[in-house]
Amino acid sequence: MGKREAYISVDVEADGPIPGPYSMLSFGMSVCGTFDGVEFRPVDPAETTFYAELKPISDDYVPEALGISGLDRGRLAVEGREPGEAMSAAAGWVRAAAASADATAVLVAYPLGFDWMFLYWYWTRFTETGSPFGHSRHLDLKSMYATKAGTPISRSTKRQMPSELLSDRPHTHNALDDAVEQAELFHNLVRWAGPPRRPSEGFGE
Structure with a gap:
């Protein structure tokens, strides 16, 4: 493994709340920067990306979920990528992106x-190599914000974040658009020192 970490912003659109009974219909990935333990180096998140639309894996779906993404299950049943092919390609893309930065x-x-x-x-079910992120190499931006802001998770929604943290890009519910938007939120959170607060406030006080 490289000494650096390469951060990849990911967004998923699905037709229900859990995989298996329901399907992942699309996902987007965007390389957003590297960290060597000392310095975070952001990159343009629109520069290196991956996007896939997948065939549904079951007949069940939640209409409200489809309404959010706007994806057409009928079209995807014909035009979508086979899950195994798409997930293998995505895993290869992640590994190549990390290798190019000599990073994990x-x-x-x-x-x-x-x-x-x-x-x-999906990586566990449909590929032989499994997840390119292992089983636990991931970062939750909601938890990152809550920790820096010293606020409960329930008050760590995007609507409650300072406007300077949010991307100027629209939230379109296209998985790639939203992965790029999310990468810019990550950039801003990394730079953010948190709100001014009294010494008695925050975790560990």
Whole structure:
């Protein structure tokens, strides 16, 4: 493994709450920077990206979930990539992106749980090599914000974040667009020192 970490912002669009009974319909990935333990070096998140739309793996879906993404299951059943092919290609892309930076890949998401659940399940289910992030190399931006802000998780939504942390890009629910937008949030969070607060406030006080 490299001495650096390469952070890859990832966003998933699915047709239900869990993988297996429901399907991951698309996902986008964006390289957003490296960290060597001392210095974080951001990169343009729109420069190195990966996007895939997948065939559904079951007949079940939640209509409200489809309404959010705007993806057409009928079209994806015909035009979408086979899950095994798409996940193998994505894993190869992650490993190549990390190798080019002599780094170890770390997945970044907001919030992490939903995106990681689908991606890890799909990599485990449909590929022989498994997850290119191992089973735990990931970073939750919601937890990162809550820790820096000294605020509960329940008050760590994007609507409650200072405006200077948010990307100027629109949140389109296209998985690649949202991965790039999320990468810019990550850049801003890394630079952010947190809000001014009294010594008695925050964790560990």
